[in-house]
Amino acid sequence: MIAKKYKTLGLIALGIALGTLATAFILPRFTSTTSEAAVDAGERKVLFWYDPMYPATKFDKPGPSPFMDMDLVPKYADEGSDEVAGVTVSPTQVQNLGLRTDIAAMGQLTYQQSLPANVDFNQYQYEIVHARASGFVEKSYPLAVGDYVKQGDPLIDITVSDWVAAQSEYLTLLKTQAPAELLKGVRERLYLAGMPNELIEQLSKTRQIQSYLTIRAPISGVLTSFELRSGMTVSKAAIIATIQGIDPVWVVAAMPESLTDFITADTQLTVAAAALPGQHFEVQKWQVLSSAQENTRTLSLRLFVGNPDHLLKPGMSATVSLATKSQPYLLIPSQAIINTGDEQRVITQDGQGRFIPKQVKIYAEASGKTALLSGLQAGDKVVTSGLFLIDSEANINGALERMREQPAEHSNMATDQGAAQ
Template sequence: MSGMEMPGSSDAPKTRAAPPSGFAEVRIAPEVQQRIGVTLGTVRRTPLTMTIRTVGIVRPDETKVRHIHLKTEGWVEKLFVSFTGQKVKAGDPMLSIYSPAFFAAQREFLIALQYSRAAPSPGQRNVVDTARQRLALWDVPMSTIEALEKTGKPSKSLILRSPISGVILEKKTFEGQYVMPQAELYTVADLSTVWVQGKVFAYELPHVALGMPATVTFPSLAARSFVGRIVFIDPVIDEPSRTVQVRVELPNPDGLIKPGMFANVLIAHAMGSGLTVPTSAVLRTGERDIAFRAVAPDRFAPVEVRISPLRFDDRFQILEGLKAGDEVVTSANFLIDSESRLRAGGGDMTGMPGMGVEQKEKKDAAHPKTTH
């Protein structure tokens, strides 16, 4: 028959399990299947990968950020690094200052050195070492101290040098400014690695762990994806949003990733393998989960299934009710579900377009309308 109907008991195999309570097996002719859009999917064993997607913002790696201060005070004479965004290498000069305290410290060192040479003694050598250490604690390079020791001529200016290679994120000084130790002059960041700060929901935390890989893409770099690793999970949950901050460390050797960029983060947790079906194959009623298994090209049997509470992308894991290789309905199953329930209750859907068409035509042929 081309319509939907309940197969006779003689058609059903003796070994077939009884339909769930309130449902009945239905028959749909192939041409009707095509008309109402019936499609099938296969129960198969697939990897079980819990996928977590979130968004994040790029931040500098805080372990590679330096806030530049002086350890003395004085007047800025010259800026060697004069704008934000400028690249520097470790040891590059950043600025020079005239510092009376620095000039006096050099003089003290030279005087102590002169006395030590004239009248060597352990005590005098200690004075020289103390004066030398004072200069070193001001970040004066050892080469500069050795040159001072050889020439005996104190330098008028103290040159401040970059402690790391990186990019100037902030410049807060200008020529002629009087600066003191508490004033921050520059912020330098090494951006060869960056952090992507994202948030995941609290229920996703069991699938996130330190060291796990994460794939990161950027709307502004659509043609590329980057792989980093999770290096931090906030120990505190944000109460209003019920989310937890997660930090992904990302290599950035080419400097393409800029602080402030928006990112899409994908974290995949591999959980072995199992039997799965497309999510559209399972009708969730709240009390039980039903799938319609194809038992013949034109027959579909309702099956109660038990699924995992987790969803793996667009598939559910089947724990009970189906086996590998079974074919199940993945679209138009709501229509089939309605017909199955009606059949179980003694009704049908022959009045609906495309449903039970052949039965309706036979009925009309058997009882033709009479006209007067």
């Protein structure tokens, strides 16, 4: 019993000794480490905590993220700069993120597009053929709607009895050598009665009454109406035929409203038709019509296309290939644009390597390039890859808010354009 008691006392003494050692060596070290951490935390002021995957949401206290399976990350006051609305990324992070940049430079947008179109009659070559005199159709030439006629081709022959009396009077005055005033008056009556000038001249030469009239095509084109046949009677107001030209033919394309400013005298236009593969047709001239189509929000682009062989038929579908360049503008790659719907911005990199968001105003985009009206200057370096990660960081440290508080930089595009031209 005595031995067991001394053994118990020995163990108690050993425990006291170990506690003393812990108090002397281990506890001071723990306290020192904790104090250093507290000093570090005291030196760096925490603005808020956030989830890097949802940087727009800020929290007042640390803890687990409600969005992801991770802890919230502190945002320190010394990580941003109030002088420059930007963020700093280490070279290692730049390499890991695969950040790439490009230089803003003056240039012209190159725009190419194929526009759907239709072939139509040339409405400037449109003739309505009247009889101009009442008569009887002696002969109708073998023609029908859709036939092509050349200028001067005969359409119908008619007999006009109303001319006989006036012609007889005119021939009598010629025989009696009547004054020129009388002869002129009778000639005028014959012309108003529908007698062509060439028949009046023929009457003066042959001194034979003409009651037979051949009505001919006044222009070359396609008959779009022709209904008279032999044996019919016609009045002087009757329409004999309508003729519409097809050389040059009209090609009308539907053009987006956004292309209005792109269409210039230097625009290249070519026409092709699906029914004529491999063939392209010369555009003689073109014009943009003054009204837009409300249902499609397009403008009508009218082209005058040479058609000497009549290969292009009215009603055919066609394609208009458009190639044009804009006036000089400040250009950047389109992938550098961050479009939020309410604003457009880019991430620029200054000479010290800081990434700074800037608002921009866009003019147009084509072929992977975007033309700017304001916001940047020639020579500015813009981020084209990995910009969304930097944009999120800029949103966290308030760089975007400071960007919006500052007036946007406006480029004097008119001066730049004039210098470029």
